[in-house]
Amino acid sequence: MERNRYADLVRVVAMGGVVYGHWLLISITYRNGQLSGQNALDYVSWAQWGTWVFQVMPLFFLVGGYVNALSWTGHHADGRTWTWWVRHRAMRLLWPTAVFVAAAVVTVSIAAAAGVSPGEIAAAGWLIALQLWFLPVYLLLVALTPVLLTAHRRWGLAVPVIMAAGAALVNVAMARWHLSLIGYVNFLLVWGSMHQWGFAWQDRTLTFPRWRPYAFAAAGAALLAGLLIWGPFAVNMIGNGNTNPPSIALLAFAAAHDGLVLAAEPGVSRLLARPRLWRWVTRLNDTTMTVFLWHFVPAIVVAVACYRTGLLPQPAIGTGEWWELRVAWFALLTAVLVPLVIAAMWAERRLLRLPDGIGRSGPWSPVLMLAGVITLIVALTRLTIGGLAPGGHPPAGVLAACVAGTGAILATGRDNSPGTSWSPGSASATFAPTQQEVE
Numbered sequence: 001m002e003r004n005r006y007a008d009l010v011r012v013v014a015m016g017g018v019v020y021g022h023w024l025l026i027s028i029t030y031r032n033g034q035l036s037g038q039n040a041l042d043y044v045s046w047a048q049w050g051t052w053v054f055q056v057m058p059l060f061f062l063v064g065g066y067v068n069a070l071s072w073t074g075h076h077a078d079g080r081t082w083t084w085w086v087r088h089r090a091m092r093l094l095w096p097t098a099v100f101v102a103a104a105v106v107t108v109s110i111a112a113a114a115g116v117s118p119g120e121i122a123a124a125g126w127l128i129a130l131q132l133w134f135l136p137v138y139l140l141l142v143a144l145t146p147v148l149l150t151a152h153r154r155w156g157l158a159v160p161v162i163m164a165a166g167a168a169l170v171n172v173a174m175a176r177w178h179l180s181l182i183g184y185v186n187f188l189l190v191w192g193s194m195h196q197w198g199f200a201w202q203d204r205t206l207t208f209p210r211w212r213p214y215a216f217a218a219a220g221a222a223l224l225a226g227l228l229i230w231g232p233f234a235v236n237m238i239g240n241g242n243t244n245p246p247s248i249a250l251l252a253f254a255a256a257h258d259g260l261v262l263a264a265e266p267g268v269s270r271l272l273a274r275p276r277l278w279r280w281v282t283r284l285n286d287t288t289m290t291v292f293l294w295h296f297v298p299a300i301v302v303a304v305a306c307y308r309t310g311l312l313p314q315p316a317i318g319t320g321e322w323w324e325l326r327v328a329w330f331a332l333l334t335a336v337l338v339p340l341v342i343a344a345m346w347a348e349r350r351l352l353r354l355p356d357g358i359g360r361s362g363p364w365s366p367v368l369m370l371a372g373v374i375t376l377i378v379a380l381t382r383l384t385i386g387g388l389a390p391g392g393h394p395p396a397g398v399l400a401a402c403v404a405g406t407g408a409i410l411a412t413g414r415d416n417s418p419g420t421s422w423s424p425g426s427a428s429a430t431f432a433p434t435q436q437e438v439e
Contacts, residue, residue, distance in 0.1 A: 001385070004066070005269060005278060005281065006096050006265045006269045006272060008281055008285045009268065009272060010059050011060065011125070011170050012055075012284045012288065014060055015061040015284075015288045018131075018295070019291060020054075020330065022056075022131075022295065022296065024335055025047070025084055026039065026040070027040050029126075030308055030314070031314070031373060032305065033214050033301070035123050035124055035304065036123055037127055038317060039239075040318065041239060043108070043318040044317070044318040048235045048236045049235060051124040051236050051237040051238040052235075055250075057134070058254035058258055059192050059257075060134070061197075061198065062194055062197050062198045062201065062258050062261075063198060064195055065198015065201070066349065067143070067197045067198075068134060068141075068149075069198065071089075072085055072145050073149075073373055079154045082146055082366065083366050083369045085146075086409075087357060088141060089142045090372075090408070091352075092143065093135060094137065094138065094291055094406050095131075095348055095352050096289050096293060096351075097135060097159065098351065099401070100294060104128060104129075104388045104389075105331075105388065105396075108125055108392075108394050109393075112392055112404050115262055117392070118393070121389045121392040122389050122391060123155065124300050124389070126387035126390075127296055127387070129386075129387045130384065130389060131295075132383040133381075135376075136376065136377040136378075137188075137191050137385075139373055139376060140190075141191070143370075144192075145371050147307060148199070150193070152196060152199040152200065152203075156200070156205055159213060160193040160194075163189045163383050164248065166189045167246075167248045170245075180272065186246045187246060189244060190248075190254075193417075205261055206262060207265065213259045213262035213265075214263050215258045215259075215262040215284060216258075217258075217259025217263065218256075218259075220252050220254070220256035220259055221252075223255070223312070225238050227351065228249065233247055233248075286345075290341050290348065294337065294340055295338060296311070296334075296340070296345055298337045298340065299333060302329070302336060312328070325409070349367060353433065356414060358411050360413045362413065368409075368412050369409060369412045371405075372404075372408030375408065376401075376405035379401035379402045380402065383395070383402070
């Protein structure tokens with residue numbers, strides 16, 4: 001099956017937005033012996049509109065839906081089971097995450113033994129765990145892909161429309177009756193809607209005729225304008241008001257954003273036929289999951305090394321000097337990130353070569369898989385909220401739950417169902433599996 005080069009490019013560009021957006025918007029400080037982070041959006045008022053450039057997570061869910069539809073369709077046609085497919089999708093996420101978390105736990109333990117203050121360790125542990133929110137949401141969508149794809153094939157775009165309506169009702173319930181806990185449902189409804197758009201991209205429901213992505217973008221833009229003018233929603237598409245939990249305004253923004261990206265596919269795809277450009281895209285695409293996990297670490301390393309020693313000044317956020325220093329900041333962080341990613345990928349490749357399951361599969365395998373996925377969703381959510389070092393020490397109970405959930409998924413056994421054999425690829429596939437997996 002032919003690979004969609006444009007999907008790979010979208011993933012690479014989106015990852016660049018995540019990395020440099022976080023490095024810009026989260027300003028690391030070191031004062032009075034304490035490491036901390038400040039949100040630059042609180043100090044640069046016009047930057048609220050800049051979040052429309054750096055909010056690129058909708059693209060990852062769009063691409064994820066595309067390749068999950070393609071992958072499940074191909075493997076299911078070969079006779080693979082739900083348990084087999086989810087296990088491979090999950091482990092391609094979890095092995096790189098295991099390398100990241102293990103390295104963080106070792107570093108935290110060393111820092112604590114060296115006498116670093118618990119507050120400073122907790123702040124660093126919380127910062128580098130922020131991006132882990134993606135994993136429980138995406139794991140849930142992977143597990144639900146067969147059901148959601150079946151719904152798409154029966155009802156088409158009516159499915160994300162209904163999900164969007166549900167997300168709007170959740171926002172109403174939160175605002176009118178102050179039911180804050182119900183907001184967590186929107187993590188499935190909002191991000192799940194974008195995942196459904198990926199299904200519609202894959203079968204061309206959303207891209208043919210050529211006017212459809214433009215109409216989709218226009219509808220999203222019109223809805224977003226109405227929500228911002230007459231609703232209680234903020235312009236900021238990264239702050240808690242629209243992302244934690246995700247709001248209907250974020251979904252409208254994503255529709256406008258993703259619609260324009262889909263509209264650009266034919267023209268950009270012609271450029272990707274150039275061998276040199278495609279080679280660069282392929283190389284960068286191989287690093288996306290690793291970069292996603294590790295990109296906050298250089299900010300901590302550079303801040304401690306340069307601020308503590310006075311090598312870099314710490315001007316007030318938003319001042320001219322602060323903006324000028326962003327160039328040096330980006331250069332230093334990139335220089336640290338590159339070897340870090342190379343080292344992490346070296347470790348990831350060895351884990352990805354491990355056996356694809358433990359023991360034999362049986363009637364208990366789907367139940368064990370479900371238990372493992374649920375355990376991991378809860379544990380990873382707690383890691384995201386509490387960080388990797390609450391109180392200055394690794395959260396032993398949460399980490400034990402992560403190990404138990406991963407072990408349960410592996411223990412679903414080797415599935416000997418018919419079909420072509422699977423072989424591990426690069427760590428990039430963990431973030432949004434590539435089309436080559438269904439060939």
